[in-house]
Amino acid sequence: MRLPKFLQPCLASYDLAKMDSERDKEIIITSVLNKGDFRALNWLGTTYSRKEIEKVVSSPIRGMWLKSILSYWQKIFNIKLRKEEFKQAILNLNP
Numbered sequence: 001m002r003l004p005k006f007l008q009p010c011l012a013s014y015d016l017a018k019m020d021s022e023r024d025k026e027i028i029i030t031s032v033l034n035k036g037d038f039r040a041l042n043w044l045g046t047t048y049s050r051k052e053i054e055k056v057v058s059s060p061i062r063g064m065w066l067k068s069i070l071s072y073w074q075k076i077f078n079i080k081l082r083k084e085e086f087k088q089a090i091l092n093l094n095p
Contacts, residue, residue, distance in 0.1 A: 003028070004043060010035045021047060029056040030064050033073055054079065060089035 001021040008016055010031045014024075021028065025048065032044045033053070044053065057073045060081070067090045074081065081089070 001047075007032065007036075007040055007043070009037075010040055025052065026056050026061060027064075029053055030061050033057070034064070034066055034069050053077075060085070062088050063091055065089045066091060 003011070003016045003019055003021060005016065007028075011019070011028065014027070019028065029044065029048060029052070032040045033056075036044065054077045057070070057077055058079045058081070060070060070086065070089055073079075
């Protein structure tokens with residue numbers, strides 16, 4: 001499925017025309033949870049199941065998450081990550 005243009009701010013580093021909602025699911029979910037507005041989050045909830053979204057939060061992509069955002073979604077979905085796994089998931093702008 002083609003991605004709507006209003007997701008471009010969430011996926012600024014990607015060409016939406018080349019992305020696929022199923023193939024690129026983890027990147028899309030991660031990016032929308034990190035940067036999405038109400039409209040983008042609404043789209044996410046209608047496009048993917050709660051289980052799919054929870055899976056992405058419980059197995060976060062390394063170096064793609066903002067610390068406060070990942071903490072927030074962990075609380076929302078009641079997900080506990082190992083300390084090291086959480087640390088590796090966080091985008092570090094000061095290496």
